[in-house]
Every structure is written in C-alpha cells, then in structure tokens.
Amino acid sequence: MPSGAPGWQTGPMTTQRADAPKRTEDPVLAGYRQSIDNIDAALVFMLAERFKITQKVGEYKAQAELPPADPGREERQVARLRALAQSADLDPEFSEKFLRFIIDEVIHHHERIRDEV
C-alpha cells in the first residue's frame, strides 16, 4: 500500500490516489464493482464448501491409511480444468496455478490430519 507516497492521500478508512474519483461518485464503476463483490462472495462460499468436503477426505484417508496426496488424481484435475478454462476463454495457465494453490493447501491439511491420528 503506497500510503504516504506522493500522489496518495489517506483518510481514517481509506487510502486512494488524490486524483482518483470517489467510488460513490461513479455509478458505472460502482455497478461493475457490485457484480465483482457478488462473484467474490460466491468464490468464498464455494471454497468454504470445497474445504469442508476435503476435510472429510483427509479424515477418511488418515483412518484408511491412504497418502495425503494423489498425484494421478491431481493430473487429471489439472487437465480437465485447463480444457474447461480454454472453452471458457480463461487463461489455462492461470487456472492451473489457481487449482495448484488450492490443492497444495488441501494436502497440508491432510498431512496435519494424518499426523494428529
């Protein structure tokens, strides 16, 4: 955050460029941002559901003595997601990195669950 930098001003709740129009003054931008806010909320809810079910998978794997990671499954997911991304006009590289980031976190959770059992 470049607060204090030349061309920026800080208030009690905000930091914005001194020459930037205020959000409330631009209904077009506010309309776009309302949609972004809804999408971000949906992402949070979807991630919460995903982590709830992967928690169950982690518990099951720990009691069944299965390894936390399944590279074969991950490879198939990456291939599937890359194809879906392409057909949705989303950068496949980005979608792979995004999925990798989530899967790596899930694997950490599974390792922690295994080490607790």
Ligand SMILES: C=C(O[C@@H]1C=C(C(=O)O)C=C[C@H]1O)C(=O)O
């Ligand atoms: C959830 C699982 O565990 C791990 C996490 C995965 C994921 O988050 O999609 C996929 C494969 C596994 O490495 C699973 O095996 O299905």
